[in-house]
Structures are given as C-alpha cells and as structure tokens.
Amino acid sequence: MLKEMKRELSFHPEIDFLYADARGDNNRQFAQVQAFLKKKIDLLIISPNEADPLTPIVDQAFQQGIPVIVTDRKTSSGLYNAYVGSDNYNIGYLAGQYLAHHLQGKGKVALITGLPGSSASIEREKGVKEALQHHPNIAIQVQLNGQWLIQVATDEVQQHLRQLQEVDAIFAFNDQMAIGAYQALQQNHAKKPIKIFGVDALPGAGNGLEQIAQGHINASVLYPTGGAEAIRTAVAILHKQPYQRDNLLNTLVIDSANVQLMKMQADKIDSQQQDIDKQQRLLNEQQKIYRNQQSALNILVISLVLAIIFAGIAIYSLKSNWEKNKHLEEQNAEIRKQQQQLIDMSEQVKEVSAAKTNFFTNISHEFKTPLTLILAPVEDLLKEPSLPPAHKEHLLRIKRNGLRLMNLVSELIDIQRLAQEKLKLRAAAQPFQRFINQIVQSFKPLAHQKHILLSVEHHTTISNLWFDADLMEKVLYNLLSNAFKFTPNNGRIQVKTEQNTFGDHVLIRIIDNGKGIHKNHVEHIFDPFYQGAAYSTGGSGLGLALVKEIVELHHGQITVSSKENEGSSFTLRLPVGDAHLTDAEKEMAIEEIADLPKASPDLTTLQTPHDLGMEEWEHLPPKTNTLLVIDDNEEINYFFRDKLSEYYQVYTSTNAEDGIKLAYTKVPDLIISDVVMPGKSGIDLVKLLKKDTRTATIPIILLTALDSEDQRAAGLQAMADAYITKPFSTTHLEAVIQNLIASRKELKQRYSSELSATVDHTNAFSELDRRFLNDLSAIVETHLANPQLNVDDICRQIGISRVQLYRKVKALLHCSVNDYIIHRRLKKSKYLLQQDMTINEVAYQTGFSSPTYFATLFKQKFGLSPSSFKKQLHHKS
Missing domain, CATH: 3.30.565.10 (Histidine kinase-like ATPase, C-terminal domain)
Known part of the structure; x- marks a missing residue:
C-alpha cells in the first residue's frame, strides 16, 4: 500500500506526505493520529487497527473539519468522507465458495481470524460462514485468533495441533497467518496434507505470491491494497473535485493456475516503476541545471531592466512626488470620513438590535402577567366544592391551555436568554x-x-x-x-x-x-x-x-x-x-x-382531559342529525362533543384517514375538519369525500388557524362548504351548522328524486338501512341519464346480489328496483321541464329511450302529458 501511495504521489510533488506505522497497536495508532492533528494536517488517511478503539479519534478529526479517508478497515460510527478497500464480506464469501469447490462439498475446515474488533476480520468471517452454509457437509471444526501476525498464528496452530489433524483445509484471513500455519504444520510433521488458503496475494519476498508459487499455501484471495485509489481520492477531496464515497476494489482467487502470471505482472510493474524513478531522478538533475542557468540569465536581464527602470522612476518620482502626497492626503481624509460613518452606522445597528431584543424580552414577560391573572382565579374557582361538573371541565380546559401558553412563553424567554448569553x-x-x-x-x-x-x-x-x-x-x-x-x-x-x-x-x-x-x-x-x-x-x-x-x-x-x-x-x-x-x-x-x-x-399540557365522560356520549339517545368532527387535538374533539351532543349525534376522529372511514360508515349530515393534521390534510380530506358518490353531498366545514386569503381560497376551491378560522365564535359556528344542514334538507325536499308516496316516514331507518338508501340514491342519481342502467349495474356498484337488492328495496321502499329508477327519472324530468328545456331534451337527459315512451309514463304518473304540464307552468307564470 505504501509503495502504491508513493508511486501515485510522484505525480503530485505539491503534496507533503506524512506516514506512521502503528504495528498493530491501538494505543500507538491513537497517539499517532493525535500527533498528526496537532500538526494541523489537511487530510487524514487511516487504516484502523480495530474499529471501536480508533472510532473516537477518527470522529474527532472528522468533526474538526479534516477530511478522512478510511482504507482497508472501517470505523464503528461511519463518520468519514470516503472508504477505499475491498469488500471484506465478498472476500470471505469468495474464499468460502473456493473452499467448497476444492473440498468437493465435503470436509472439515479451520479458520484463523484477525483481531476480534477489526471490521475486516468480522466481515470476512461473516462472508465465509454464509458461503459454507450452502454446503451442509462442510463443517468449521476449529476457529483460532491469529491477530493478523505470523508468529501468533504459528503459536496458535501448534497449541491446537491435535484438533487441526482432523481438518482438510485451513483458511487464514491473511497470507502471513497462512504462512505461520504452514510452518507450524511442517515443524510438527502433520500426518496428512492440509490445504492452506490465505488472503492478500502480495508480491515480493516472503509474501503470498511467492508462497503459492513454492507450493507452501494452495491459494490466496487477492486483496488490492488500494494505495493509488486512496491518493487519487485524497487529491480529488483537496482540490474540491467530485469523488466517490465507497471505493470497493475487485478481487479474485490466485492459485497455482495463475500465480506465475500474477508474479510476472508484479515484477513488470516493479521494473517499470524503477525505470520511472530513474528517469525522474535524471529529469530532476536536468531541471536543476536548467533552473541554475535560467536563474543566472534572469538575474542579468533583470539587473539591466531594473537599472533602466530605476533611472526613469527617479526622474518621474521627483516630478510627481508632490502631486501624490496631495492626493494621498485627500484619500486619507475621505477614508477617515467613511470610517466614522461606519462607526456611526454600527452604533445605530447595535441600538436597533438592542431595542428589538428588549422589546422581544419585555413583551414575552408581559404575556406572563395576564396569564398569571387568568390562571390564579381559575385555581381558586377549581377549589370550590360546589362547582358543577360541567363548569369544572370548562375551567380545567382553561387551566390546561393557560399552562400551555405559559410554557411557550418560558421557552421563548429561555431561547432569547441563550441567544444573548444571559442564561x-x-x-x-x-x-x-x-x-x-x-x-x-x-x-x-x-x-x-x-x-x-x-x-x-x-x-x-x-x-x-x-x-x-x-x-x-x-x-x-x-x-x-x-x-x-x-x-x-x-x-x-x-x-x-x-x-x-x-x-x-x-x-x-x-x-x-x-x-x-x-x-x-x-x-x-x-x-x-x-x-x-x-x-x-x-x-x-x-x-x-x-x-x-x-x-x-x-x-x-x-x-x-x-x-x-x-x-x-x-x-x-x-x-x-x-x-x-x-x-x-x-x-x-x-x-x-x-x-x-x-x-x-x-x-x-401533554395530558388529554381525564374523566372526559366518553361513555356518557356513547349512551345518549340517538339524535336526528349526526356530525363528524375530525381534529388531531383531542381537546377540540372533546369541546365539540360537549357543546353539540345535546342536539346532534357527534362522532370524532384524530386524523383524516380514520375520519374518511367514519364518513363512509356513519354517513353524517355534516363534517367539521381541521386543515393541518398528521398524514392527510383537511384539504385532501375534502377532495376525497367530494369525489365519492357516498359522501359528495355532505356539507363540510374547514376549521383552522390558517387565515390567509390563499389558504381560504384553497379550502373553498376544494369544494368545502364553509371556512372558519380559529379562534371562532361558538354561536357563529352553531348557526353555520344549522344553516348548512337546513339548506341541504331543503334542497333534498325540492329536487330529490326519493320516493315520497311509497316511503313510510314514520318508520325509523337503522343506520345500515340509511347508508344503503344513500348509496342507492347516489348510484341512480349519477347514472340517471344512462338508458342502459339496470339492476345488475346497481348490484355490482353497491356490492350485493340481485336477490338481496330486490328484498332490501321492497322492504324499505315498498316497490321494485325498476319502479324506483322510473320514479327517480320522472321526478327529475318534472324539475327539468321547469327549466325551459324541450321535451326531447328532458327525455334523453333522464335516460328514457324515446320521447314517446317518456310522455306515456309521465302522463300515467302525473295525470297530464309533458306538453300540458309545460303549458300549465306558462299560464301560472
């Protein structure tokens, strides 16, 4: 690795390279990095001896803004700029596959691992074990810790020689430990030949390639040192160029089949590097001679030029010296004036900043006085033994929200004090x-x-x-x-x-x-x-x-x-x-x-109201109208249940998703929803419900603290029926609820196609029956203009069988499904005829196949033809 780094650094003479070898000692490596940090290095390249002990000092360098490149092994925290090295898990997995191949899927294996805390050792162990899991007839008989060192591995093999006599192969996590294993077996004259495999395959005397060529070890997984890649990455970081964070190097298995080729390549590279170094030395010598000659010539030329220039300068200086002095005095005066202006402006900025700070602090403190005057009487009132439960609940709500405001003010003051360093x-x-x-x-x-x-x-x-x-x-x-x-x-x-x-x-x-x-x-x-x-x-x-x-x-x-x-x-x-x-x-x-x-x-402020009396609302008698309240604040939901449950059946939800499910199952008369909630917002909820035929006609009120014009427009564009901002007047909200429900009922009475004569209004429908009728009404109303609408279409959309649909409609509406559809069409046609539409247009718009058929059914139903009905309307107007 060091040779590769120096080879790559020969192309970057501007970089000063400092190097230290920890020799497998965690404490020494920790101290070496500390020494480098004191020298204020620009970049750190480190191969951690073990992950956990070296993580703090590597993190310290990273947190000081020093780029860190980790090679060969990683740290525990992952705080580094780039990693250069092979995929140790892949190396272990490849070695496991190679072992299985050479053992023909059967045998016993010994592992010689590196330092226990080393990421390379951990990942290689994981890889080889997972590879051997696919071969149940291969067992790991012995596992020794060689600590990456040849002597430690030799001693471990000698101590466990009896167990190793039973294995067929030894896989050492580096070539040095593999060589140690070979030497120990040779010294103790092993009874049977044991295949030895390593990792690294480094060239040079005593290293893996030579040992494979001599037959001392059978194979080794190539572990590219990554020295050149580490330097290239470092140069990219220092020059603020793009670089790759994870640089995983390729590997392969080297055995007797390809070891000679690899040795030839390594020797060729070394030979080429020696030639490059020799040429570099010659080039340096020539450059040195050239620089000396160039310097002498430059000195001579410069001396002549300077003599001429100085002569001209002396003449010019004498002439213009007094002008320059005068100009400098004017500039100095201007600079002093600007400096004073800057000082004055700085003072003004300080005064404004101090005024803002004082205002912020003072107004934060001012909030505490009225809050105290609110909370103190509330505390006294709560102590009254004769206080009615309903009033006590209101006072508790005032206290909880007053304390929440007090806490927010305290946080604001603490943040401000920290910003001013007064805390x-x-x-x-x-x-x-x-x-x-x-x-x-x-x-x-x-x-x-x-x-x-x-x-x-x-x-x-x-x-x-x-x-x-x-x-x-x-x-x-x-x-x-x-x-x-x-x-x-x-x-x-x-x-x-x-x-x-x-x-x-x-x-x-x-x-x-x-x-x-x-x-x-x-x-x-x-x-x-x-x-x-x-x-x-x-x-x-x-x-x-x-x-x-x-x-x-x-x-x-x-x-x-x-x-x-x-x-x-x-x-x-x-x-x-x-x-x-x-x-x-x-x-x-x-x-x-x-x-x-x-x-x-x-x-x-965290707690939800205790003893809210949920059971009381659940056991209240059912009301004529139902409301659904959706708000992520449980106290808001409680407030609505408390205020509105006397007149309405109130259901609540703390998020839009559950609220939508309740809207589908309960089919309320009106929905009140907050806008800002976890997950889907109130705007999203409105869009979904208004697109669904089951809930499209339900009025929706958006209740929120967002009160800008754009936010109001967004709510109304989503087809919300009302947009009310917090804080709100309870009286105003109740009036809006009553008006929306009343107007919706009036619309239904005027334009609905529901059967009026055949439905027994004295019969109180259950909630399931009511939902069924709403679904049926929505489906028929949506497809009213389709002359092909039939019972099968309705069954498919409503999700029940033909028999169930007939029975349900007969039981609730006392008519057949076809009669219900015809009645809805005729009621709708009666309304459309009042809108100055032609008889043909009305017939086709209400789903009749021909105007003649439409006229016949219309006369049967209402006692006069469509044309006579239109004439009557004309005479009345």
Missing part, C-alpha cells in the same frame, strides 16, 4: 441517577393513562454528574414529552444510562417505538421553529432547539437516530467530572436536588 450555567455535582428516576416517575401517570411501558435502566458506575438541575430538568422533560407525543397507546419508552468506551462521558438515551422521523427531517429537528409537516402536534418548534442549546451549554452533545414507523432514539453525551467547567459555571456548594413535582406544567 448562565450553575452546575453542581448531582446524583444524576436519582435525578432521572424522579423525572421518569412524574411521567408514570401519563404512561398508565396511555398504556405505555415506561422503564429506566442504569448501566454506569458513575454516581455523581456535574450539571444544572433546573436546565437539565427542562431537557429531560422535553425529550420525554416528545416521546409520549409520538408513541402510540400500548407502546414502549426506555431511558438508559451508560458510559462511553473511555469512561469520560455519560450517555443518556431516550428510546421509543413510536412513528419515528423521516430522514429528510432528522437534520433539521433541532432548528428553532422547525416542524415537519407530517409530524406537527400543535407544538411551537422551540422545544428541541432549547434542548440543544442547554446541552451545548453543558459542553455536551445531543444526537438523534430514527427510522420512520419504527421509533427514535435521542442520546445526550455529557462530560464526566468538572474539568470542562469554568469557575463561574460551578456552584460553590453541592446542593441536594429537591424532590421533583409529581407533574410539571410541561407534562400537564
């Missing part, structure tokens, strides 16, 4: 496990209410941690609150604490199995006021931004990993000890943390 850290050594337990305990009632399994696990020996209890309480409450918001009932939330590998940081993880976060939103999740459209829960978008600021104030880090529909994990990484804190950030005395309250304002 100071007051850290003390705290028993953080007890601190976490108390906070989690305060969420137990909510967990019980939502049937969520809430657990705490501590996997650390650290008892005390330095942090600001008040600020850290906000962090944990915010993260747990979010977890409860996005975790469904019967879900799971875990809080875990542990230490990192070096023991200098504590990790606090909050894990849920909720809806997760889409990958497009994860990178913005900590931005102030950011809310992904599909993840809005009515929050402000300030919580996680405040969490990030507080954690960074503690000199820590917060990260998130999430997969949509599987859950999320937030990780706090806080330093152990107090060396990272300044004296101003420490409190002088260690104070005991007070017991946390059973529920905080933040938690209270």
Whole structure:
C-alpha cells in the first residue's frame, strides 16, 4: 500500500506526505493520529487497527473539519468522507465458495481470524460462514485468533495441533497467518496434507505470491491494497473535485493456475516503476541545471531592466512626488470620513438590535402577567366544592391551555436568554441517577393513562454528574414529552444510562417505538421553529432547539437516530467530572436536588382531559342529525362533543384517514375538519369525500388557524362548504351548522328524486338501512341519464346480489328496483321541464329511450302529458 501511495504521489510533488506505522497497536495508532492533528494536517488517511478503539479519534478529526479517508478497515460510527478497500464480506464469501469447490462439498475446515474488533476480520468471517452454509457437509471444526501476525498464528496452530489433524483445509484471513500455519504444520510433521488458503496475494519476498508459487499455501484471495485509489481520492477531496464515497476494489482467487502470471505482472510493474524513478531522478538533475542557468540569465536581464527602470522612476518620482502626497492626503481624509460613518452606522445597528431584543424580552414577560391573572382565579374557582361538573371541565380546559401558553412563553424567554448569553450555567455535582428516576416517575401517570411501558435502566458506575438541575430538568422533560407525543397507546419508552468506551462521558438515551422521523427531517429537528409537516402536534418548534442549546451549554452533545414507523432514539453525551467547567459555571456548594413535582406544567399540557365522560356520549339517545368532527387535538374533539351532543349525534376522529372511514360508515349530515393534521390534510380530506358518490353531498366545514386569503381560497376551491378560522365564535359556528344542514334538507325536499308516496316516514331507518338508501340514491342519481342502467349495474356498484337488492328495496321502499329508477327519472324530468328545456331534451337527459315512451309514463304518473304540464307552468307564470 505504501509503495502504491508513493508511486501515485510522484505525480503530485505539491503534496507533503506524512506516514506512521502503528504495528498493530491501538494505543500507538491513537497517539499517532493525535500527533498528526496537532500538526494541523489537511487530510487524514487511516487504516484502523480495530474499529471501536480508533472510532473516537477518527470522529474527532472528522468533526474538526479534516477530511478522512478510511482504507482497508472501517470505523464503528461511519463518520468519514470516503472508504477505499475491498469488500471484506465478498472476500470471505469468495474464499468460502473456493473452499467448497476444492473440498468437493465435503470436509472439515479451520479458520484463523484477525483481531476480534477489526471490521475486516468480522466481515470476512461473516462472508465465509454464509458461503459454507450452502454446503451442509462442510463443517468449521476449529476457529483460532491469529491477530493478523505470523508468529501468533504459528503459536496458535501448534497449541491446537491435535484438533487441526482432523481438518482438510485451513483458511487464514491473511497470507502471513497462512504462512505461520504452514510452518507450524511442517515443524510438527502433520500426518496428512492440509490445504492452506490465505488472503492478500502480495508480491515480493516472503509474501503470498511467492508462497503459492513454492507450493507452501494452495491459494490466496487477492486483496488490492488500494494505495493509488486512496491518493487519487485524497487529491480529488483537496482540490474540491467530485469523488466517490465507497471505493470497493475487485478481487479474485490466485492459485497455482495463475500465480506465475500474477508474479510476472508484479515484477513488470516493479521494473517499470524503477525505470520511472530513474528517469525522474535524471529529469530532476536536468531541471536543476536548467533552473541554475535560467536563474543566472534572469538575474542579468533583470539587473539591466531594473537599472533602466530605476533611472526613469527617479526622474518621474521627483516630478510627481508632490502631486501624490496631495492626493494621498485627500484619500486619507475621505477614508477617515467613511470610517466614522461606519462607526456611526454600527452604533445605530447595535441600538436597533438592542431595542428589538428588549422589546422581544419585555413583551414575552408581559404575556406572563395576564396569564398569571387568568390562571390564579381559575385555581381558586377549581377549589370550590360546589362547582358543577360541567363548569369544572370548562375551567380545567382553561387551566390546561393557560399552562400551555405559559410554557411557550418560558421557552421563548429561555431561547432569547441563550441567544444573548444571559442564561448562565450553575452546575453542581448531582446524583444524576436519582435525578432521572424522579423525572421518569412524574411521567408514570401519563404512561398508565396511555398504556405505555415506561422503564429506566442504569448501566454506569458513575454516581455523581456535574450539571444544572433546573436546565437539565427542562431537557429531560422535553425529550420525554416528545416521546409520549409520538408513541402510540400500548407502546414502549426506555431511558438508559451508560458510559462511553473511555469512561469520560455519560450517555443518556431516550428510546421509543413510536412513528419515528423521516430522514429528510432528522437534520433539521433541532432548528428553532422547525416542524415537519407530517409530524406537527400543535407544538411551537422551540422545544428541541432549547434542548440543544442547554446541552451545548453543558459542553455536551445531543444526537438523534430514527427510522420512520419504527421509533427514535435521542442520546445526550455529557462530560464526566468538572474539568470542562469554568469557575463561574460551578456552584460553590453541592446542593441536594429537591424532590421533583409529581407533574410539571410541561407534562400537564401533554395530558388529554381525564374523566372526559366518553361513555356518557356513547349512551345518549340517538339524535336526528349526526356530525363528524375530525381534529388531531383531542381537546377540540372533546369541546365539540360537549357543546353539540345535546342536539346532534357527534362522532370524532384524530386524523383524516380514520375520519374518511367514519364518513363512509356513519354517513353524517355534516363534517367539521381541521386543515393541518398528521398524514392527510383537511384539504385532501375534502377532495376525497367530494369525489365519492357516498359522501359528495355532505356539507363540510374547514376549521383552522390558517387565515390567509390563499389558504381560504384553497379550502373553498376544494369544494368545502364553509371556512372558519380559529379562534371562532361558538354561536357563529352553531348557526353555520344549522344553516348548512337546513339548506341541504331543503334542497333534498325540492329536487330529490326519493320516493315520497311509497316511503313510510314514520318508520325509523337503522343506520345500515340509511347508508344503503344513500348509496342507492347516489348510484341512480349519477347514472340517471344512462338508458342502459339496470339492476345488475346497481348490484355490482353497491356490492350485493340481485336477490338481496330486490328484498332490501321492497322492504324499505315498498316497490321494485325498476319502479324506483322510473320514479327517480320522472321526478327529475318534472324539475327539468321547469327549466325551459324541450321535451326531447328532458327525455334523453333522464335516460328514457324515446320521447314517446317518456310522455306515456309521465302522463300515467302525473295525470297530464309533458306538453300540458309545460303549458300549465306558462299560464301560472
């Protein structure tokens, strides 16, 4: 690899190449990278000895903005710019296939692996084992750890010689360990020949190609070193050119059949490189001679030119010196004037910024005064023992939403204080496990209410941690609150604490199995006021931004990993000890943390109203008219049930998908829907329901906080019947509901084609019968102009058999299906004749095959012909 790198670097003399060999020692490699970082290198190329021990220092380089190229082996975190190397899993898989082929599908195999923590060893082991799974008659008898070293492999083979006598082949994860295995077997005079296979196939004395040629090992999987590819990738990164992140090199198996060809190619490459190096040295010598001669000539020419120029300059300078001095004085005066103007403007900007900041802070504080004056009387009223339950529920709703406003104002003030660096850290050594337990305990009632399994696990020996209890309480409450918001009932939330590998940081993880976060939103999740459209829960978008600021104030880090529909994990990484804190950030005395309250304002705003009395509405007697309310805020749904259930049968849903299903099954008289909801929006819901014949005639009211003209237009263009913005007047909303239902009934009475004479209105239809009649009416009305409409068409669309359709229509409408269709057509024709349409036009528009047939049926039904009916209308007008 080093030879390839130097060979490629010969084309880039402008690059300074620093190199260090860790010789298989993790600590040495860690220290070498630290030394490189102190030298402020421009790019790091590293082949990690083991993944986990080297991950922190590689991550540190990456986070400092230094490009990192990982070769041969990978780190655990994946924080690097590019990877160059072979696919170690593919190498292991190819070796397994080759073993199976040579053993003819039967035998016993021994594996000699590399360092246990090395990604190359892990992936090669996985590949060879998965390849051998396809050959059940081949068993892995022995597995030894050679640590990539020839001597270690030799010792391991000698110690397990008795077990190895039974195997047919040995697969070592590199050629050096394969050579060690061969030497150990030769020294101990193995009883039977054992095939030995390795990985690398490097040229040169003592390496894989030579050993295959001499018959010491049977084959080796070529592992391209990737030195040239690593340098090419590094040059592309340094020159800000496009590059590939994963550079996987090709491989093949080298055995006695092709080893000579590979040796010839390697020797040829070495010979060509030697020629190139020799020519480069000669070229350098010639360039040196040329540069010396060129320099001498240049000095001579320059001296002559300078002598002439200086003479001219001296003459010109004497003439124009006084003019330049005068011009410079004018420029200096202008510059001083502009400088003063900039100072004045800067002062003005500071004053304006300070005024904005003061206004923002003052108005945020001003919100707290009226909120306090609202909440304090509410608290007093709630203590009244004689308070009626209905009034108490209204007061509780005022209190919950008042606390929610108070929490939003507090978050705004905290964000502003952090931005102005006025929020100071007051850290003390705290028993953080007890601190976490108390906070989690305060969420137990909510967990019980939502049937969520809430657990705490501590996997650390650290008892005390330095942090600001008040600020850290906000962090944990915010993260747990979010977890409860996005975790469904019967879900799971875990809080875990542990230490990192070096023991200098504590990790606090909050894990849920909720809806997760889409990958497009994860990178913005900590931005102030950011809310992904599909993840809005009515929050402000300030919580996680405040969490990030507080954690960074503690000199820590917060990260998130999430997969949509599987859950999320937030990780706090806080330093152990107090060396990272300044004296101003420490409190002088260690104070005991007070017991946390059973529920905080933040938690209270999360909870849905308890004792809502759902059963009361379910057992109320059925009403004449039904409403469907769709809003993702459960309190809004409760409010509508409370206000409207006296006059209407009220159904509710918290999302558009369930709301659409309810609309199809319940067929309500009116629908009230929010616009901004998780998943489908209210606009989408309106478009879907208005396109469906089952729900097209249902009035829909959009109720939302979006009140711009464009948003109103979008709602009305989707065919919503009304668009009302929050906050709204309850009286106005009730009037709109009554008017829409009344006008729809009036339209039905005037223009509906329903049978009036044959239907027994005293008979109260069940909900299923009502839905059936609505579906039947919608299908017939839609296809009324089609003369080919028949019973089979209706059966196919409504989803029942001919016999069932006849029985159902006969039982409910006391007529046949054909009579029902004819009656609907005649009723519609009577209305159309009033619209100044000709008799022929009306006949064809209502689905009659001929005007004569239409006239005959019309006279039978209404006692006079269509022409006589039109004359009567004319005389009346």
